[in-house]
Amino acid sequence: MDAREMKVKAAEAALQHVEDGMRLGIGTGSTAEEFVRLLAEKVAEGLKVLGVPTSERTARLCLELGVPLKSLEELPELDLTIDGADELDSALSLIKGGGGALLREKIVAAASARMIVIADETKLVETLGRFPLPIEVNPFGLAATRIAIEKSAARLGLTGEIRLRRAGEDVFTTDGGHFILDASFGRIPDAEALSIQLHSIPGVVEHGLFINMASSAIIAGPAGARTLKAN
Numbered sequence: 001m002d003a004r005e006m007k008v009k010a011a012e013a014a015l016q017h018v019e020d021g022m023r024l025g026i027g028t029g030s031t032a033e034e035f036v037r038l039l040a041e042k043v044a045e046g047l048k049v050l051g052v053p054t055s056e057r058t059a060r061l062c063l064e065l066g067v068p069l070k071s072l073e074e075l076p077e078l079d080l081t082i083d084g085a086d087e088l089d090s091a092l093s094l095i096k097g098g099g100g101a102l103l104r105e106k107i108v109a110a111a112s113a114r115m116i117v118i119a120d121e122t123k124l125v126e127t128l129g130r131f132p133l134p135i136e137v138n139p140f141g142l143a144a145t146r147i148a149i150e151k152s153a154a155r156l157g158l159t160g161e162i163r164l165r166r167a168g169e170d171v172f173t174t175d176g177g178h179f180i181l182d183a184s185f186g187r188i189p190d191a192e193a194l195s196i197q198l199h200s201i202p203g204v205v206e207h208g209l210f211i212n213m214a215s216s217a218i219i220a221g222p223a224g225a226r227t228l229k230a231n
């Protein structure tokens, strides 16, 4: 089974949790896009759902495929969010933001009664941090914010390169008009402590650590999909 087939397997299993009438948060990334394609087929067969997209990219795909959308302003309380992740551990703490949508993803997940993560088994790690942590920052004071992040991380014994994300020649800009710093701190033994530190920095808009947000994760591997539950 190749990587794409595993993403489809996870998306298929997630679709089983979608019920008629649901208000759905719809994630961003290649795995979430497999989910959107399958959801669109069900919508074409008559399933009634209203989706709230976590990015402009997801919104475009949903509109193209006929998945009905509302904004989070119109639907501020959601039943379920289905989204991918860059990394997850057995407690279902996540690193997200590889696709640059972490802020909207976190706001949408927080507005949802449940969040199901869909991923292939290569994303499962013992300790978060193999994937560089995306940190969304305000463009104003970028250098000062970067230094503040370095100092905060160092207080927790975390060091490593912090790179400004680029899109070709340009600086990558999120849907909210912010920049992303990708922090290669290595393994993060205390993600909660790092989250608190990062939230205390004024220039940090949000970070990609999702702690206590996922209710379950559907992990696909060559043998099929299995579900991990949050403790």
Ligand SMILES: O=C(CO)[C@H](O)[C@H](O)COP(=O)(O)O
Binding pocket: 027, 028, 029, 030, 031, 032, 083, 084, 085, 086, 095, 096, 097, 098, 099, 100, 101, 102, 105
């Ligand atoms: O957090 C995300 C986007 O901001 C994605 O969920 C994450 O990057 C996983 O993407 P993919 O399914 O393409 O591996």
